[in-house]
Amino acid sequence: MQRIRHTLLGRKVRFSWVRGHSGHPLNECADRLAVAARRGHEAQIDAAVQRAVAASIVAELIDSRAA
Structure with a gap:
């Protein structure tokens, strides 16, 4: 957590919750x-x-998006 906090220092970051297993590829x-x-x-x-x-x-995802 400390490394993440340090990396984000001085940057504008917005986190948003995404419902798990929502069917989004x-x-x-x-x-x-x-x-x-x-x-x-x-x-x-x-x-x-x-x-x-x-x-x-990942290849399976790419293939499904190309179809």
Whole structure:
């Protein structure tokens, strides 16, 4: 928290609450990335594999937006 506060010092920042699992594609993608990161960390999965999983999640979002 201290690092975040220090980074924000002197900047105009506005935070807004976004309802979780609201069906918004970017929100859903962020949730999937967070869950994958937590599970990868807990299971001690290799960082390269975790990056590949994250890339796959993001690619799926990009593909769905292009359709």
